[in-house]
Amino acid sequence: xxxxxxxxxxxxxxxxxxxxxxxxxxxxxxxxxxxxxxxxxxxxxxxxxxxxxxxxxxxxxxxxxxxxxxxxxxxxxxxxxxxxxxxxxxxxxxxxxxxxxxxxxxxxxxxxxxxxxxxxxxxxxxxxxxxxxxxxxxxxxxxxxxxxxxxxxxxxxxxxxxxxxxxxxxxxxxxxxxxxxxxxxxxxxxxxxxxxxxxxxxxxxxxxxxxxxxxxxxxxxxxxxxxxxxxxxxxxxxxxxxxxxxxxxxxxxxxxxxxxxxxxxxxxxxxxxxxxxxxxxxxxxxxxxxxxxxxxxxxxxxxxxxxxxxxxxxxxxxxxxxxxxxxxxxxxxxxxxxxxxxxxxxxxxxxxxxxxxxxxxxxxxxxxxxxxxxxxxxxxxxxxxxxxxxxxxxxxxxxxxxxxxxxxxxxxxxxxxxxxx
Amino acid sequence: xxxxxxxxxxxxxxxxxxxxxxxxxxxxxxxxxxxxxxxxxxxxxxxxxxxxxxxxxxxxxxxxxxxxxxxxxxxxxxxxxxxxxxxxxxxxxxxxxxxxxxxxxxxxxxxxxxxxxxxxxxxxxxxxxxxxxxxxxxxxxxxxxxxxxxxxxxxxxxxxxxxxxxxxxxxxxxxxxxxxxxxxxxxxxxxxxxxxxxxxxxxxxxxxxxxxxxxxxxxxxxxxxxxxxxxxxxxxxxxxxxxxxxxxxxxxxxxxxxxxxxxxxxxxxxxxxxxxxxxxxxxxxxxxxxxxxxxxxxxxxxxxxxxxxxxxxxxxxxxxxxxxxxxxxxxxxxxxxxxxxxxxxxxxxxxxxxxxxxxxxxxxxxxxxxxxxxxxxxxxxxxxxxxxxxxxxxxxxxxxxxxxxxxxxxxxxxxxxxxxx
Numbered sequence: 001x002x003x004x005x006x007x008x009x010x011x012x013x014x015x016x017x018x019x020x021x022x023x024x025x026x027x028x029x030x031x032x033x034x035x036x037x038x039x040x041x042x043x044x045x046x047x048x049x050x051x052x053x054x055x056x057x058x059x060x061x062x063x064x065x066x067x068x069x070x071x072x073x074x075x076x077x078x079x080x081x082x083x084x085x086x087x088x089x090x091x092x093x094x095x096x097x098x099x100x101x102x103x104x105x106x107x108x109x110x111x112x113x114x115x116x117x118x119x120x121x122x123x124x125x126x127x128x129x130x131x132x133x134x135x136x137x138x139x140x141x142x143x144x145x146x147x148x149x150x151x152x153x154x155x156x157x158x159x160x161x162x163x164x165x166x167x168x169x170x171x172x173x174x175x176x177x178x179x180x181x182x183x184x185x186x187x188x189x190x191x192x193x194x195x196x197x198x199x200x201x202x203x204x205x206x207x208x209x210x211x212x213x214x215x216x217x218x219x220x221x222x223x224x225x226x227x228x229x230x231x232x233x234x235x236x237x238x239x240x241x242x243x244x245x246x247x248x249x250x251x252x253x254x255x256x257x258x259x260x261x262x263x264x265x266x267x268x269x270x271x272x273x274x275x276x277x278x279x280x281x282x283x284x285x286x287x288x289x290x291x292x293x294x295x296x297x298x299x300x301x302x303x304x305x306x307x308x309x310x311x312x313x314x315x316x317x318x319x320x321x322x323x324x325x326x327x328x329x330x331x332x333x334x335x336x337x338x339x340x341x342x343x344x345x346x347x348x349x350x351x352x353x354x355x356x357x358x359x360x361x362x363x364x365x366x367x368x369x370x371x372x373x374x375x376x377x378x379x380x381x382x383x384x385x386x387x388x389x390x391x392x393x394x395x396x397x398x399x400x401x402x403x404x405x406x407x408x409x410x411x412x413x414x415x416x417x418x419x420x421x
Numbered sequence: 422x423x424x425x426x427x428x429x430x431x432x433x434x435x436x437x438x439x440x441x442x443x444x445x446x447x448x449x450x451x452x453x454x455x456x457x458x459x460x461x462x463x464x465x466x467x468x469x470x471x472x473x474x475x476x477x478x479x480x481x482x483x484x485x486x487x488x489x490x491x492x493x494x495x496x497x498x499x500x501x502x503x504x505x506x507x508x509x510x511x512x513x514x515x516x517x518x519x520x521x522x523x524x525x526x527x528x529x530x531x532x533x534x535x536x537x538x539x540x541x542x543x544x545x546x547x548x549x550x551x552x553x554x555x556x557x558x559x560x561x562x563x564x565x566x567x568x569x570x571x572x573x574x575x576x577x578x579x580x581x582x583x584x585x586x587x588x589x590x591x592x593x594x595x596x597x598x599x600x601x602x603x604x605x606x607x608x609x610x611x612x613x614x615x616x617x618x619x620x621x622x623x624x625x626x627x628x629x630x631x632x633x634x635x636x637x638x639x640x641x642x643x644x645x646x647x648x649x650x651x652x653x654x655x656x657x658x659x660x661x662x663x664x665x666x667x668x669x670x671x672x673x674x675x676x677x678x679x680x681x682x683x684x685x686x687x688x689x690x691x692x693x694x695x696x697x698x699x700x701x702x703x704x705x706x707x708x709x710x711x712x713x714x715x716x717x718x719x720x721x722x723x724x725x726x727x728x729x730x731x732x733x734x735x736x737x738x739x740x741x742x743x744x745x746x747x748x749x750x751x752x753x754x755x756x757x758x759x760x761x762x763x764x765x766x767x768x769x770x771x772x773x774x775x776x777x778x779x780x781x782x783x784x785x786x787x788x789x790x791x792x793x794x795x796x797x798x799x800x801x802x803x804x805x806x807x808x809x810x811x812x813x814x815x816x817x818x819x820x821x822x823x824x825x826x827x828x829x830x831x832x833x834x835x836x837x838x839x840x841x842x
Binding site: 200206232233234240246247250257261269271272274279280281291293329364 | 620621622623624627639641643653654655656657658659660661662665667668670671672674675678681682687688689690691692693694695697699700701702703704705706709712714716750782783784785807809810
């Protein structure tokens, strides 16, 4: 039995969706969804989700940083742990599915495994991460980093916008902040980490597919680039005597777009901010700052793209007699998804008559933080309109059923393989 | 006698400069120069400048909108009026010479004419305009427009940032607002209007010349152009699925620059403002608004440039699948300087061993407003660094002496011509 009975799949997928809706109501924001790390709503959410885990016959606990766990124990007490999950926190004014859906699907998998008496040769551990979005304290992936022993104790001193330190918030939540290291997992005990997540982009929709197998989580670099020329009167300064920072920045924006377009492996580069000074209609602007966000599936690809952008920018600045300054603000290495898990998810798609397009994740996920300690795999679910982090974030019900089918088949395939190993 | 004795020229030019400095102290702003329409400082300025006019044996009066006048009367009571002047008001944190120097030079011309017993066949009328900059009320050139009977009574209701109406400010100043029409001149009585002004641009400096003869005051059109695409996640949206308003705007900025560069008659076009929404590093911006300021010496040239910009912009928007909106905010027709006066100033330059490069004015001036009622001519004085509207605004002393020499020669040439006519 490697595929689910359709009625069963529909029923469980429907329950996962219903539970996403139920959790939407646990919000610290009027008229929208917002559930941040160590809030009362975080506590309430863990409580109800823990109850759902218990209902699926899982042992549950909360770890030292606030992640919620449920475990469907294997009959073999020395079995490894297959961890499946995502995050339960949200950005302000969020949608109902980003993160949440992945946890709900994992619980349904456990419920199905129990109900169908699957004899799993691994513990099936469901995790609901406490902080992926990083909206409360100036850091992201707190929950998953703690698992990989990457929780940085200096974070405890970070304060939120209300002046509350992470340490105090953890204490108020009932946690012992100095015990954070106990949340770290022993890599030897872990088989893999799987995560189902909405795509948060338009790729699957554009190819008319419900699901996609993630190849890598893109690395990213961000910078603020400032071009400095010379302010001047828009009427009295001839075109040939200008050192216009806006036109220089425009040339750079177009060059960045072209360089990313010319890449072969789905690299992207974005200018999302432009600041012009002095910023008056009748003044040639002396100084313009643009933001750069560049991402690639591999660090080499990203380095190549960045290097091309840098040399092109220097050329533009030199040709136009402007100076250029770079302020690098963020760097994250690319994380590859495990090739065996990619193949497994792809095979599971085939078993369910689903196509399995491969795509990279341009956004960050908890799986990134877990990757140093075990193989990771991710399954993307189509995002209508590519929308996320917004109340209009949605999923197609049928897609969710397909995701549950594929995850279930992958679970069975993994169980068969693990039994033979 | 068509040229000045060098000592006399130096002495009078030095006095003109000293008086610019003296007027700098009459400021409504601490630590900088600011003198706006109908302020106490406007009153104080008119008083002291009127005194200097009296010292040059001129009859003085203030007209119904607050312009200051001094007249050196011709022996022929039916003579026409040659008006020479500029404005006495300033922008906030201004330089000392923009406008002011032209009035001071005109007074020195009158003083010299008196001192040298020139028998002028016209009344030499010096005007100090009350509001060229338009910084107090949302309109410019109030003083010169009143002369051309273009004072719009609806302006009286405009309020300044303190909520004071122009009407009330005129009353407080001692004027009768409803008498504004009495400031209008009879065109039949006017020979011409001459204005010496700092260039406010870098052209004369770039060709290493002290003076330039103005050919035209550029016409201008201004717009806010909004490009609307689609916001998206900077990481998850592939390059080929974007409708990025920033890259579209950048392409338009470059196109605008190229179209202006390709023009033959000194047309200029400037994007000085860029507003990006939502304006986040990791979000492809759905909406970008840029400002456009385009100027040309002739209305036809300006129309051609604008038309090319419009069609190029529409093309860019269409190719990138964005929509585009135009909001035209300002339009001013180009004003040609009188060709006889251009030739006269050029000849006066020759008499003083000065070159006489011709150039257009990209900035607006009182002469624009006077043009409908009489021939106008302008002489530009080199602006070091092209700087104006800034405390660093400067002139080179020697350039001012040259300007006085040339204006004097032009006055004598005009007198000779008018005597023969």
